[in-house]
Amino acid sequence: xxxxxxxxxxxxxxxxxxxxxxxxxxxxxxxxxxxxxxxxxxxxxxxxxxxxxxxxxxxxxxxxxxxxxxxxxxxxxxxxxxxxxxxxxxxxxxxxxxxxxxxxxxxxxxxxxxxxxxxxxxxxxxxxxxxxxxxxxxxxxxxxxxxxxxxxxxxxxxxxxxxxxxxxxxxxxxxxxxxxxxxxxxxxxxxxxxxxxxxxxxxxxxxxxxxxxxxxxxxxxxxxxxxxxxxxxxxxxxxxxxxxxxxxxxxxxxxxxxxxxxxxxxxxxxxxxxxxxxxxxxxxxxxxxxxxxxxxxxxxxxxxxxxxxxxxxxxxxxxxxxxxxxxx
Numbered sequence: 001x002x003x004x005x006x007x008x009x010x011x012x013x014x015x016x017x018x019x020x021x022x023x024x025x026x027x028x029x030x031x032x033x034x035x036x037x038x039x040x041x042x043x044x045x046x047x048x049x050x051x052x053x054x055x056x057x058x059x060x061x062x063x064x065x066x067x068x069x070x071x072x073x074x075x076x077x078x079x080x081x082x083x084x085x086x087x088x089x090x091x092x093x094x095x096x097x098x099x100x101x102x103x104x105x106x107x108x109x110x111x112x113x114x115x116x117x118x119x120x121x122x123x124x125x126x127x128x129x130x131x132x133x134x135x136x137x138x139x140x141x142x143x144x145x146x147x148x149x150x151x152x153x154x155x156x157x158x159x160x161x162x163x164x165x166x167x168x169x170x171x172x173x174x175x176x177x178x179x180x181x182x183x184x185x186x187x188x189x190x191x192x193x194x195x196x197x198x199x200x201x202x203x204x205x206x207x208x209x210x211x212x213x214x215x216x217x218x219x220x221x222x223x224x225x226x227x228x229x230x231x232x233x234x235x236x237x238x239x240x241x242x243x244x245x246x247x248x249x250x251x252x253x254x255x256x257x258x259x260x261x262x263x264x265x266x267x268x269x270x271x272x273x274x275x276x277x278x279x280x281x282x283x284x285x286x287x288x289x290x291x292x293x294x295x296x297x298x299x300x301x302x303x304x305x306x307x308x309x310x311x312x313x314x315x316x317x318x319x320x321x322x323x324x325x326x327x328x
Contacts, residue, residue, distance in 0.1 A: 124271025173217025
């Protein structure tokens, strides 16, 4: 990842910031010119290295942290939200977040994680609960890195800047309150994690999980597809020429994934954990047993999301016995 500020459109610069894991290496923050200052779309993870790289990138643009008028955050995951919170504590910068994130924000601030453990039990993955609990013990960043935003963006609304008008559009799926920001005049889509050029975003990994996150995600993809095509400015990966082209690929991917998931149920009733263990993961077709704890959790959550859609479509049935859901 090469640090710096890279112009992707007049008045818009992509600023990649580091992440602390071996999976995604960087998150893209976008600096949008706003009169004598900037508005940033997303903020990065609250890491010292990320803060330093952001400061240098802003300096490259002739600005400092004090010139950032507002953070427009696509969703509340750490790599998008928490550096903005850190900077607000010093500079008072306004943070805006989608209203659909309110239940998850409340759960984070209250330390309510039991809902995820109950989900794991429902999915037949109760064996992951204690290892996950242990991994989280003492992780104060999960709470201390968060504070509520200054304002909640209530739905599809215009966000006027000095030289352009952005359109905030709710796109639930990756999270309940995920937003994308459209600049129709410049033909730009600030897509957050909703549309990524090389990977598919995780589905169903939330403290306050939606009833059918994959259904929400597919509907949100179709919503974005209904707008005129625009350049894709994703939170991870390179800028690409056509958001529509990638949306079509994502929709086709999930159709294939639904077929694969349905076939993996087999002839006997299966839990989400059992189905997740029968299918491959990532482009390298990794086995569930070979994945780390966090990615096992993501894989089981996503499998459950696909299974629930298959039930809604009438392709499978589900039954619950002793708190565990089985699909057949």
